[in-house]
Amino acid sequence: MADTERPERVHVLAAQRGDQDAFAALVRLHQRRAYAVARAIVSTHEDAEDAVQEGFLHAYRALDRFLPDQPFGAWLYRIMANSALDLVRRRKVRDADELTESVAMPFRDPGEADELRSRLNEAITHLTERQRSVIVLHDVEGFTHGEIGGMLGIPEGTARSDLHHARTTLRGLLKDVRSDL
Amino acid sequence: MSDLRLVHGHEEDEVTRGLRGMYAAPSSAAYWSELESRIMHRISGVELGWWTELDHWTRPALLAAAALLLACSAALFRAHEAEQTTAYEALLAPVPGPAEAVARPMLQDSRDGTVRYVLSHD
Numbered sequence: 001m002a003d004t005e006r007p008e009r010v011h012v013l014a015a016q017r018g019d020q021d022a023f024a025a026l027v028r029l030h031q032r033r034a035y036a037v038a039r040a041i042v043s044t045h046e047d048a049e050d051a052v053q054e055g056f057l058h059a060y061r062a063l064d065r066f067l068p069d070q071p072f073g074a075w076l077y078r079i080m081a082n083s084a085l086d087l088v089r090r091r092k093v094r095d096a097d098e099l100t101e102s103v104a105m106p107f108r109d110p111g112e113a114d115e116l117r118s119r120l121n122e123a124i125t126h127l128t129e130r131q132r133s134v135i136v137l138h139d140v141e142g143f144t145h146g147e148i149g150g151m152l153g154i155p156e157g158t159a160r161s162d163l164h165h166a167r168t169t170l171r172g173l174l175k176d177v178r179s180d181l
Numbered sequence: 182m183s184d185l186r187l188v189h190g191h192e193e194d195e196v197t198r199g200l201r202g203m204y205a206a207p208s209s210a211a212y213w214s215e216l217e218s219r220i221m222h223r224i225s226g227v228e229l230g231w232w233t234e235l236d237h238w239t240r241p242a243l244l245a246a247a248a249l250l251l252a253c254s255a256a257l258f259r260a261h262e263a264e265q266t267t268a269y270e271a272l273l274a275p276v277p278g279p280a281e282a283v284a285r286p287m288l289q290d291s292r293d294g295t296v297r298y299v300l301s302h303d
Binding site: 020023024027031039040045049052061116117120135136140 | 195196197199200201202203204206207213216217219220221223224225227
């Protein structure tokens with residue numbers, strides 16, 4: 001085990017014994033990455049925040065089922081992804097109209113003047129939710145196809161194929177913008 | 182990182198850079214500190230409940246139950262074995278009293294006397 005992993009393992013074991021300070025340390029270690037995972041799946045920053053909080057709550061409740069020999073991050077991010085996917089599903093069920101609006105304009109930023117960003121906003125709406133998640137998790141967050149597959153509950157090959165389609169779609173839609181840059 | 186990433190030479194593709202900007206996590210330390218506080222506030226309010234406490238006792242309870250089951254099985258087996266041994270011993274043990282007495286009951290009445298006379302005189 002690497003030295004850098006030791007403190008995390010110590011925190012995990014302590015948290016499993018009910019030490020909330022140790023769990024807080026785990027939150028500090030992982031909340032940024034957890035946010036990134038959730039943000040790639042949900043449509044807004046607010047939803048990502050909600051998913052992160054829910055995800056940590058689920059993780060806390062399931063902590064006694066976690067085997068300390070496994071990588072904690074991978075386990076936690078899978079929970080985060082599930083939490084975010086649950087939130088997306090709940091939104092769909094609760095308010096289909098609101099969802100349509102949020103899919104059409106997932107990243108509303110009234111003050112944004114940058115052309116690439118606004119074109120990108122529009123282009124992203126041509127991707128499926130899963131393709132968007134895959135391209136963000138891979139190209140922005142650096143997760144591997146296998147890790148993405150594990151988080152989203154899809155085969156690695158499907159993650160690879162989604163990434164390819166997402167890139168092709170974005171390249172096609174943003175060709176003129178990219179050539180102007 | 183995959184080599185399939187949208188790159189031009191050594192530089193990131195503009196699309197990737199744009200995505201990175203759009204999906205960037207907040208950078209303020211105060212934001213993360215506040216989010217951590219909110220998460221821990223919710224965690225501290227979690228009532229794990231008696232079933233979680235019960236869950237902590239599941240493994241020891243299962244082990245104890247398994248040990249008890251083994252002990253009961255062993256005791257039952259021994260009791261059954263002892264019962265069988267006693268039964269065999271009872272079968273093989275000699276019958277109390279002389280064998281003739283058991284085989285030949287005493288002839289007591291007058292008819293028995295007649296039979297005895299006939300048998301003793303050819």
